[in-house]
Amino acid sequence: xxxxxxxxxxxxxxxxxxxxxxxxxxxxxxxxxxxxxxxxxxxxxxxxxxxxxxxxxxxxxxxxxxxxxxxxxxxxxxxxxxxxxxxxxxxxxxxxxxxxxxxxxxxxxxxxxxxxxxxxxxxxxxxxxxxxxxxxxxxxxxxxxxxxxxxxxxxxxxxxxxx
Amino acid sequence: xxxxxxxxxxxxxxxxxxxxxxxxxxxxxxxxxxxxxxxxxxxxxxxxxxxxxxxxxxxxxxxxxxxxxxxxxxxxxxxxxxxxxxxxxxxxxxxxxxxxxxxxxxxxxxxxxxxxxxxxxxxxxxxxxxxxxxxxxxxxxxxxxxxxxxxxxxxxxxxxxxxxxxxxxxxxxxxxxxxxxxxxxxxxxxxxxxxxxxxxxxxxxxxxxxxxxxxxxxxxxxxxxxxxxxxxxxxxxxxxxxxxxxxxxxxxxxxxxxxxxxxxxxxxxxxxxxxxxxxxxxxxxxxxxxxxxxxxxxxxxxxxxxxxxxxxxxxxxxxxxxxxxxxxxxxxxxxxxxxxxxxxxxxxxxxxxxxxxxxx
Amino acid sequence: xxxxxxxxxxxxxxxxxxxxxxxxxxxxxxxxxxxxxxxxxxxxxxxxxxxxxxxxxxxxxxxxxxxxxxxxxxxxxxxxxxxxxxxxxxxxxxxxxxxxxxxxxxxxxxxxxxxxxxxxxxxxxxxxxxxxxxxxxxxxxxxxxxxxxxxxxxxxxxxxxxxxxxxxxxxxxxxxxxxxxxxxxxxxxxxxxxxxxxxxxxxxxxxxxxxxxxxxxxxxxxxxxxxxxxxxxxxxxxxxxxxxxxxxxxxxxxxxxxxxxxxxxxxxxxxxxxxxxxxxxxxxxxxxxxxxxxxxxxxxxxxxxxxxxxxxxxxxxxxxxxxxxxxxxxxxxxxxxxxxxxxxxxxxxxxxxxxxxxxxxxxxxxxxxxxxxxxxxxxxxx
Numbered sequence: 029x030x031x032x033x034x035x036x037x038x039x040x041x042x043x044x045x046x047x048x049x050x051x052x053x054x055x056x057x058x059x060x061x062x063x064x065x066x067x068x069x070x071x072x073x074x075x076x077x078x079x080x081x082x083x084x085x086x087x088x089x090x091x092x093x094x095x096x097x098x099x100x101x102x103x104x105x106x107x108x109x110x111x112x113x114x115x116x117x118x119x120x121x122x123x124x125x126x127x128x129x130x131x132x133x134x135x136x137x138x139x140x141x142x143x144x145x146x147x148x149x150x151x152x153x154x155x156x157x158x159x160x161x162x163x164x165x166x167x168x169x170x171x172x173x174x175x176x177x178x179x180x181x182x183x184x185x186x187x188x189x190x191x
Numbered sequence: 192x193x194x195x196x197x198x199x200x201x202x203x204x205x206x207x208x209x210x211x212x213x214x215x216x217x218x219x220x221x222x223x224x225x226x227x228x229x230x231x232x233x234x235x236x237x238x239x240x241x242x243x244x245x246x247x248x249x250x251x252x253x254x255x256x257x258x259x260x261x262x263x264x265x266x267x268x269x270x271x272x273x274x275x276x277x278x279x280x281x282x283x284x285x286x287x288x289x290x291x292x293x294x295x296x297x298x299x300x301x302x303x304x305x306x307x308x309x310x311x312x313x314x315x316x317x318x319x320x321x322x323x324x325x326x327x328x329x330x331x332x333x334x335x336x337x338x339x340x341x342x343x344x345x346x347x348x349x350x351x352x353x354x355x356x357x358x359x360x361x362x363x364x365x366x367x368x369x370x371x372x373x374x375x376x377x378x379x380x381x382x383x384x385x386x387x388x389x390x391x392x393x394x395x396x397x398x399x400x401x402x403x404x405x406x407x408x409x410x411x412x413x414x415x416x417x418x419x420x421x422x423x424x425x426x427x428x429x430x431x432x433x434x435x436x437x438x439x440x441x442x443x444x445x446x447x448x449x450x451x452x453x454x455x456x457x458x459x460x461x462x463x464x465x466x467x468x469x470x471x472x473x474x475x476x477x478x479x480x481x482x483x484x485x486x487x488x489x490x491x492x493x494x495x496x497x498x499x500x501x502x503x504x505x506x507x508x509x510x511x512x513x514x515x516x517x518x519x520x521x522x523x524x525x526x527x528x529x530x531x532x533x534x535x536x537x538x539x540x541x542x543x544x545x546x547x548x549x550x551x
Numbered sequence: 552x553x554x555x556x557x558x559x560x561x562x563x564x565x566x567x568x569x570x571x572x573x574x575x576x577x578x579x580x581x582x583x584x585x586x587x588x589x590x591x592x593x594x595x596x597x598x599x600x601x602x603x604x605x606x607x608x609x610x611x612x613x614x615x616x617x618x619x620x621x622x623x624x625x626x627x628x629x630x631x632x633x634x635x636x637x638x639x640x641x642x643x644x645x646x647x648x649x650x651x652x653x654x655x656x657x658x659x660x661x662x663x664x665x666x667x668x669x670x671x672x673x674x675x676x677x678x679x680x681x682x683x684x685x686x687x688x689x690x691x692x693x694x695x696x697x698x699x700x701x702x703x704x705x706x707x708x709x710x711x712x713x714x715x716x717x718x719x720x721x722x723x724x725x726x727x728x729x730x731x732x733x734x735x736x737x738x739x740x741x742x743x744x745x746x747x748x749x750x751x752x753x754x755x756x757x758x759x760x761x762x763x764x765x766x767x768x769x770x771x772x773x774x775x776x777x778x779x780x781x782x783x784x785x786x787x788x789x790x791x792x793x794x795x796x797x798x799x800x801x802x803x804x805x806x807x808x809x810x811x812x813x814x815x816x817x818x819x820x821x822x823x824x825x826x827x828x829x830x831x832x833x834x835x836x837x838x839x840x841x842x843x844x845x846x847x848x849x850x851x852x853x854x855x856x857x858x859x860x861x862x863x864x865x866x867x868x869x870x871x872x873x874x875x876x877x878x879x880x881x882x883x884x885x886x887x888x889x890x891x892x893x894x895x896x897x898x899x900x901x902x903x904x905x906x907x908x909x910x911x912x913x914x915x916x917x918x919x920x921x922x923x924x925x926x927x928x929x930x931x932x933x
Binding site for chain 3: 247248249514519
């Protein structure tokens with residue numbers, strides 16, 4: 029199936045999906061719909077997206093209220109792809125975890141939690157993966173401020189006399 | 192040699208009354224060359240191992256290049272430098288280790304090898320302690336080392352050392368049985384446990400060219416030789432059986448917490464054990480101190496030469512194994528011992544017995 | 552040599568279970584990785600990998616760098632297959648900007664990427680042998696890898712981290728004599744694969760150690776996102792160079808080796824190892840064909856844009872690196888600096904499945920399984 033057919037099939041079951049005008053490969057959903065949409069994408073026998081290529085977290089910008097998660101899916105059987113974008117509210121960053129559906133989501137979601145602070149509902153072991161356990165803050169957000177000290181060591185942004 | 196010294200001192204009249212001190216002095220005088228030989232063997236074996244491994248891996252090994260202090264031409268002074276380094280290293284004992292056992296373990300291992308060397312003959316006459324059950328004695332004494340290994344692993348208070356020493360103890364104890372059993376055919380063929388008689392039964396030649404060594408005696412003896420040799424390699428903890436010391440998994444296994452001179456003792460003992468295993472294989476199967484061309488190049492000094500060169504060849508084969516094969520996993524090792532080697536050695540004993548019965 | 556820390560018995564499990572810590576410093580793990588292993592005697596119950604020791608904030612850095620400044624950073628993620636990283640990144644940005652590079656540049660890129668694949672697989676094969684206990688094949692593989700690194704040094708001046716494939720082209724054309732030296736290397740290297748096969752691949756002890764160990768069933772592999780030789784070792788015929796061809800891979804004639812359970816079960820460590828050995832042969836074929844077909848004259852700089860300023864949008868593109876499928880998600884807001892650059896690393900997903908596939912095996916097997924997955928911590932931690 030090519031992309032317009034896939035999108036038509038998804039839109040027939042999920043009315044609230046919107047499309048991105050500049051990018052015909054991407055559909056935009058919401059956190060409320062994601063649970064059923066993910067199961068549909070995986071289990072529907074015509075779509076059968078059994079391989080999740082990548083899960084990326086993004087920050088839409090300092091002036092926007094949204095973080096976001098981009099899911100890139102691929103079907104090994106039918107060899108077609110789709111991209112799903114879910115905007116996540118910054119004040120309540122929670123989204124359904126697809127760890128039980130695609131097992132690779134386990135570590136990818138932990139990384140997005142680590143870097144953006146998005147909480148994945150239903151994840152079995154949501155803790156930091158790349159940063160130390162006691163790190164404060166979520167680095168990849170656009171409004172992240174670098175810490176001034178860490179465990180008593182002063183981290184100075186301006187290094188005098190280093191040139 | 193102990194007997195020799197005792198007779199020597201007893202023949203001098205004014206020392207004769209002091210029998211106990213004569214005994215002690217003769218034992219010490221015989222023991223010093225043994226210790227010297229063990230040390231020299233370790234030095235030479237380490238150098239040879241490094242060079243052999245280097246040439247097999249398409250590189251050069253220790254070479255004496257560079258300015259200033261360097262390792263001599265072709266790196267011969269490398270081992271001396273290593274020995275000096277080990278002697279001057281700081282003696283570290285982990286705080287939570289069991290101190291008494293930690294200090295005792297290298298001693299026990301060293302004693303095991305040293306005492307086994309005491310019964311090992313280099314020649315008809317050149318043996319420290321001439322037992323008439325020499326073969327049995329060496330087999331028994333080389334088992335003493337296992338206690339040292341277990342103590343070393345346990346007292347280090349380190350999970351990895353414990354793993355290594357448990358694996359090693361299981362391995363050594365299991366492989367002793369096929370090793371001892373495959374030496375039984377030698378006893379059957381020569382009729383005695385003493386080394387002198389074993390080599391005596393291998394003198395002469397058949398058809399004028401083939402020496403009368405036991406390995407050529409009947410086809411079962413070749414199987415017995417390989418069984419004993421491989422079981423011996425397993426006893427010494429060399430690859431392919433070196434999982435207890437597996438570098439990529441357990442750092443250095445049961446030797447991890449040892450440094451400096453204590454580690455040098457383990458090392459010395461390992462190379463001494465290699466020499467003993469290869470030496471027993473030489474004496475039992477390859478004719479010991481007899482020359483390969485029967486009748487020529489015989490004599491006392493030639494005897495020592497032939498023994499040492501045949502043993503060195505077998506040690507070279509052991510080193511060859513190490514740098515060629517990957518290592519076996521513990522359960523595969525044990526399975527090989529109990530399911531293949533043990534029945535194999537029984538089969539060899541029966542085979543040699545039947546051959547002897549039917550052919551003679 | 553590494554010192555093993557943390558030998559306390561954190562016994563909140565049953566009495567027979569022991570908690571063992573492997574790493575972060577250890578002579579065997581392929582980088583700084585900590586594996587907390589819960590074992591019952593020698594049988595593994597659960598492994599928890601702890602990563603992040605090599606995290607260098609690559610993605611945050613890229614939000615302050617221009618697109619061409621990010622190339623040395625991309626190199627350093629998978630430091631063993633750097634050319635393939637740069638290749639994937641350049642293809643992603645060129646797709647975003649609709650740049651078409653000249654044919655000579657395509658051939659150059661394919662040649663260096665495949666040579667780098669050979670070097671990376673040689674390292675994987677050698678280190679795997681070292682983990683299992685065979686020391687000599689390791690030295691032989693490194694000796695051959697040195698010759699490839701010498702060729703790269705002649706090409707761009709660096710042995711390991713190249714900064715060679717730029718957006719829109721490459722940084723230098725082939726120097727005089729490089730093509731002849733590469734032909735010599737190809738002739739030298741073909742018999743060496745046979746030597747490695749004799750020493751390691753068909754060695755009885757090696758087969759006993761690796762066959763039937765650490766089987767990844769195909770559904771588990773797809774669900775965990777395992778790709779590359781690990782996926783092909785489980786019997787699935789999926790290679791991005793053939794299934795989603797990029798650059799000029801459709802002009803070459805090569806096979807995709809897949810694991811067939813020749814020595815044990817399909818998807819065991821031997822199969823993954825054997826797929827890598829066969830891929831060495833296939834990459835040699837590709838390099839030879841590319842050298843034969845490459846146009847000898849042409850300018851490598853003609854498509855390089857003066858300013859790299861993609862229009863606003865996003866793209867996800869993936870290429871086949873030696874470890875699997877390497878994905879780049881790039882989001883651009885129209886300026887010279889990317890707004891989001893994510894590298895989807897194949898070793899990240901490969902390491903995540905280690906808990907599932909090593910249950911029930913012994914401690915010695917865990918290192919075999921880890922070695923067969925061929926991970927590089929630089930890529931996992933970025």
